[in-house]
Amino acid sequence: MSISERMVGKRICICAGPGGVGKTTTAAAVALGLAAEGRRVALVTIDPARRLAQSLGLEQMGNTPRLVEPAHFAGEGIEMRGELWTMMLDPKRTFDELIDALAPDAPTREAIMANRIYQELSSAVAGSQEFTAVAKLYELDASDRFDAIILDTPPSRNAMDFLDAPDRLTGFLQGRALKVITAPTGGAAAIAARGSGLIFSALRRITGVDLLTDLSAFFGVLGGVIDGFSERANAVSRLLSDPATTFLIVTSPEPTSVEEAIFLRRRLDQADMPVGGFVVNRVRMLARNPPTVDESALTAELDGDDRLTARSMRALEDLRALARRDAAGLRHLSSEFADERPILVPQLDGGISGVAGLVAVQRILFASRRARSALLAEHAF
Numbered sequence: 001m002s003i004s005e006r007m008v009g010k011r012i013c014i015c016a017g018p019g020g021v022g023k024t025t026t027a028a029a030v031a032l033g034l035a036a037e038g039r040r041v042a043l044v045t046i047d048p049a050r051r052l053a054q055s056l057g058l059e060q061m062g063n064t065p066r067l068v069e070p071a072h073f074a075g076e077g078i079e080m081r082g083e084l085w086t087m088m089l090d091p092k093r094t095f096d097e098l099i100d101a102l103a104p105d106a107p108t109r110e111a112i113m114a115n116r117i118y119q120e121l122s123s124a125v126a127g128s129q130e131f132t133a134v135a136k137l138y139e140l141d142a143s144d145r146f147d148a149i150i151l152d153t154p155p156s157r158n159a160m161d162f163l164d165a166p167d168r169l170t171g172f173l174q175g176r177a178l179k180v181i182t183a184p185t186g187g188a189a190a191i192a193a194r195g196s197g198l199i200f201s202a203l204r205r206i207t208g209v210d211l212l213t214d215l216s217a218f219f220g221v222l223g224g225v226i227d228g229f230s231e232r233a234n235a236v237s238r239l240l241s242d243p244a245t246t247f248l249i250v251t252s253p254e255p256t257s258v259e260e261a262i263f264l265r266r267r268l269d270q271a272d273m274p275v276g277g278f279v280v281n282r283v284r285m286l287a288r289n290p291p292t293v294d295e296s297a298l299t300a301e302l303d304g305d306d307r308l309t310a311r312s313m314r315a316l317e318d319l320r321a322l323a324r325r326d327a328a329g330l331r332h333l334s335s336e337f338a339d340e341r342p343i344l345v346p347q348l349d350g351g352i353s354g355v356a357g358l359v360a361v362q363r364i365l366f367a368s369r370r371a372r373s374a375l376l377a378e379h380a381f
């Protein structure tokens, strides 16, 4: 199945998977393809490589989507029938906007924003990037401005962090730390009395920062947004498991990535999250009948340079060995999910540089199965 077929009836596509496999590239290519087909698409990227950002006209972070000029892709033969809007997520700003939306009044909002703990938390809490990504997704979905929203996921070491982030963050905010500190009879004084105060005052001496005061002020003032926060987290969970949402699991054929992708797939299934299948990216393709290279013809072509011939032959052998390893990774994936036909995207020479590379990936993702086989064969060796 092509991405077009997989996206029928889907409004939200989340590209998840291990680090460095091509999630951002795939998300961009999916968004481009759907926009070309006629949809009004918002692409939320997280950490686009510089080249990719340039090819999307995303020179700087901006927390609202911007329209990419259709002319931008015309040179590559893309007829843009819809609209492609792109943005690079700014986690800190998204967090601020969320508090802004949830704070009951202006003084509460200002007190939170000015609080040092909040400032630290919003840019540093583990998972805050993951949380803000889905918070943005929710906001874009609620705006009703787009027919499709494609969400890239953060470069976590572990693909699962993304799913756990909302719970972890609300758990933290609702958790015991909060209760202890804001309890009317306990609070800061009680902690101080129990000795943690020593630690805080030591910290204050060293850093000059009055953590305890900041911390209790933070939780005190945050009390006003906690309910809204967990309500929002629930709404986000519902959105993630909505039938119009689909997770595209992106992986490379490397054994460790494939393992992680399989694990992620199982987790999504267990959580009843809708999975739209696998994309296996950066596959080094072995030709069906690898041509044998005529060494003497090659030497002649290389002006009689024997050493260069030997080096070229070795390089080809190395590549074929890698391709055999990739094939083993693919077999492993198929043995776990026999009914799945992952979409394979070849390793493109020279990486994804500029618009042409992005369009090449988009063509493969959106090709029919037949056409895709032909495209893949072009990259086999």
Ligand SMILES: Nc1ncnc2c1ncn2[C@@H]1O[C@H](COP(=O)(O)OP(=O)(O)O)[C@@H](O)[C@H]1O
Pocket (backbone or CB within 6 Å): 018, 019, 020, 021, 022, 023, 024, 025, 026, 047, 048, 049, 155, 281, 282, 283, 345, 346, 347, 348, 349, 350, 351, 352, 353, 361
């Ligand atoms: N099919 C491909 N062929 C060649 N290079 C690729 C391909 N897909 C991605 N890349 C390159 O791999 C790197 C990682 O891709 P990226 O999309 O940023 O991965 P992720 O978002 O999963 O970390 C980038 O430099 C990108 O240009």
Ligand SMILES: [Mg+2]
Pocket (backbone or CB within 6 Å): 023, 024, 025, 046, 047, 048, 152, 153, 154, 155
């Ligand atoms: Mg990325």
